Amino acid sequence: MPEGSRGLLLAGVGGQGVILASMIVADALMRAGHDVKQSEVHGMAQRGGSVFSHIRWGERVDSPLVPLGSAEVLAAFEWAEAVRWVEYVRDGGAVVADIRTIVPPGACTDRRSWLRRYPGIDGELFDSRHLKTRLIDATATATDLGNVRAANSVILGTVAAFIDIDDVHWEAAIADLVPAGTEKINLAAFRAGRQVAEARVPDAAQDPDGFSGPHEIEIRHDWCKGCDICSRVCPEYCLAVDVDGKLTIVDPEACTGCRLCEILCPDFAIDIHAPRELAVVGTNTTNESSA
Numbered sequence: 001m002p003e004g005s006r007g008l009l010l011a012g013v014g015g016q017g018v019i020l021a022s023m024i025v026a027d028a029l030m031r032a033g034h035d036v037k038q039s040e041v042h043g044m045a046q047r048g049g050s051v052f053s054h055i056r057w058g059e060r061v062d063s064p065l066v067p068l069g070s071a072e073v074l075a076a077f078e079w080a081e082a083v084r085w086v087e088y089v090r091d092g093g094a095v096v097a098d099i100r101t102i103v104p105p106g107a108c109t110d111r112r113s114w115l116r117r118y119p120g121i122d123g124e125l126f127d128s129r130h131l132k133t134r135l136i137d138a139t140a141t142a143t144d145l146g147n148v149r150a151a152n153s154v155i156l157g158t159v160a161a162f163i164d165i166d167d168v169h170w171e172a173a174i175a176d177l178v179p180a181g182t183e184k185i186n187l188a189a190f191r192a193g194r195q196v197a198e199a200r201v202p203d204a205a206q207d208p209d210g211f212s213g214p215h216e217i218e219i220r221h222d223w224c225k226g227c228d229i230c231s232r233v234c235p236e237y238c239l240a241v242d243v244d245g246k247l248t249i250v251d252p253e254a255c256t257g258c259r260l261c262e263i264l265c266p267d268f269a270i271d272i273h274a275p276r277e278l279a280v281v282g283t284n285t286t287n288e289s290s291a
C-alpha cells in the first residue's frame with residue numbers, strides 16, 4: 001500500500017448491515033479529513049451469502065483494495081467470516097469479531113454434524129499472529145438495548161478503538177446514515193461497543209441438536225422478506241412461504257427446536273424459544289407476530 005495509507009476489512013453475511021457499516025466507516029474517515037476509497041461485494045447477500053467491503057484511507061489513496069496481510073483492522077460480523085478473512089490482517093493488527101454463527105444453507109443438510117464442520121470459536125486462533133482480538137456478542141448487546149438490528153453499530157463501536165479518529169466523526173456519520181428513527185438506538189449501540197476493552201470467549205458452544213423441552217416458533221413478519229431459506233432448511237417441514245411471499249407455520253407440532261431456521265435467517269425474523277405468555281415483539285400474544 002502507498003506510504004501512509006491504511007486498510008480496514010468488513011465481512012459478514014447478507015442481512016447483517018455490513019454495507020451500511022462500511023458506508024459509516026468511510027463517511028467518518030472523510031469527516032476526519034482523510035482521502036478514502038471503498039469497495040464492496042454482496043452478490044449472494046439475499047441468500048445468506050458472504051458480504052465484504054474493503055476500505056483504505058490516508059493522505060492519498062489510489063485503490064480501495066486491501067492487500068493480503070496489510071489490513072489494520074478486520075471487522076467480522078459473523079464468526080466463520082472472521083476465520084475466512086483473518087489472513088488479510090497485518091501482524092499486530094486487530095480483529096473485532098462477533099461470535100454469532102450463521103451457517104451457510106448448503107452446509108446444513110445434516111443438522112447433527114454442522115457444528116463439527118463449523119470453525120470453533122477460539123480466540124487463540126489469532127494468537128500466533130500477535131493480533132489484538134475482541135470477540136463480542138454484538139447481537140446480544142443490541143437485543144438488550146432494544147433492537148437486534150443495531151448489532152452492526154456495536155461492532156463499529158469496538159472497531160473505533162483501533163482507528164485514530166475522534167468519536168464525534170463516528171457519531172455524526174451514524175446519525176446521518178442509519179435509517180430515520182433509529183439514530184438513538186444506533187448511537188447507544190456504538191457507545192456500548194466502545195466499552196469493549198478485552199477479548200471475550202463464550203463459555204459454551206451452541207448445541208447443534210437444539211434444546212430440550214417445549215418451544216415456540218415466533219415469526220417477525222415485518223422483518224421477513226420471504227426469501228424461503230428457513231422453510232427449505234427445516235428438517236421437519238414446519239414452515240412454508242405462500243404464493244404471496246408470506247412465511248407461515250404449517251406444522252408447529254413437528255418442530256424439534258433445532259433452531260436451524262433461526263440461525264440461518266439473514267434478517268433475524270425467526271425466534272425459537274420456550275413458550276411464554278407474552279410474545280417479545282409488539283403486543284401480539286400469538287406465535288406469529290404480524291407487520
Ligand code: SF4
Pocket residue numbers: 223224225226227228229230231241247264265266267268269270
Ligand atoms: S424468516 Fe425465513 S423467509 Fe423470512 S427472511 Fe428469514 S429466512 Fe427468509
Ligand code: SF4
Pocket residue numbers: 217233234235236237238239254255256257258259260261262272
Ligand atoms: S427450529 Fe423447528 S421450525 Fe426451525 S428448523 Fe428446526 S424444526 Fe424447523
